[in-house]
Amino acid sequence: MRIKTTREKRIFYIKGILRWTLYYVLIFFSFIIMTSGTWTKPILLIPIAMCIAAENNRYGAVVTAAICGFLIDTACGRLFGYNAVLLTIFSILISLLFELYLKHKFVNYILLTSAVSYIQCRLDYRFYYQIWGYEGVEKIFTSVLLKAWVYTVISAVFIYLIFKLINRFLMPRTHLTIEEAITKIQTK
């Protein structure tokens, strides 16, 4: 086992607190942007939840995804908890995929975020518009929801860059102890 010094532990905690504070500041501002004005806006909280799920502790990411979901419900006037359930499920899946199968690469992130936001968009359309059988309902999908999905995917690029920057400075790096390094070399 690697023994951490008191100083290392303190830096680890401070970095962790700072990182999560910045995440939540970003979440808060994204929510404010989402609730301002009347133009079609991206659902910024989806790429944020996905970014956090891809890089962080699974439990923290799941709770954050649920919070993001609740905020989306409030901003979009949806049933309170609907998007929270969706994002929680997606967050667990994304976290597992990155842990077991995928590398932390931009392409993987953008593909998964696009898929997740498209599924969210389709479900939103299905449960909030199509199911009621409004006349010409497909126009809502093409004129509003699809546009919002495209904006979400575009905004995901910038959100990825912001998170990359935050994580570069504040994500604790994993170091190998001498024993771990020796074991690794021996197993090769």
Added chain:
Amino acid sequence: MRSFFKSAGFKVLLAFLAFLIGIMIYAVTKGGYAVSGESFINTITKPFRSVSNNISMKIESSLDKMNNADKYYEENQELKKQISELNKQLAEYDALKEEAEELKKFVTIKEEHEDYVIPAPCKVLGYTTNDPFMSFTINKGSADGILPDCPVVTAENLIGITTEVSEHMSTVETILSPDLSIAAVCASSTGDYGIVEGSVASALEGRTRLVHLPKDNQLKKGDLMVTTGTSGLFPKGYALGTVESIGYEETGLSMYAELEPGIDITRLSSVFVITDFSGKKDYSDED
């Protein structure tokens, strides 16, 4: 992957998911009232949303003016003629005194309709994200006496109805929504009647629709439609919009008319909620 599904962590995540579904089901049973978690989010974010929305609306308004200057100039000229003919007072309308004007109108409504119970004017906090039917939130809620299904108006026009009420905020569904049906009658001598019910195509153009019009109607462009007040949900005589065009329904059995609301629903800054009026019916028990 298999070890994950067998782990205690997976069970914890499942329990958390069940908890969230529980919240969602609880929210369904609230019948128009926001759950406490949503109220908490609304209370915390209310001042920020208000400031941010003001900034955003100003930017939108400026961009809109720049993009559509020619179109607005023509519309403005036409509207000026119409306004001067119909009501000279409206020609003096000044955007800079909008809030003061709203307060004056508030007093007028109270004087003209002594039976109306109206809390102070409500500020529009923001529009629901990506909603084609332009529902919005206002800064007053159950603490101010507002209940679900209260009519929301400006001085002359019906805007919609409150749908979800939390302690200090309420959501308003507008007349652009297909979920809202309002009995309407023509204010002119023709007396033609129909139901105002939004449609997707009309809502995307900022209009609403008058349906179930008899084939032998005498409506023409520019006719004003007002509420009949027969449902007991809306007060009588509020303007819903003017007729823009008339056509046959797909079935050919009746006609419809496109209505242009008397006020731009996408640019509201303040509204009034009528919490009680004579002839109001209470539908809460039926719900």
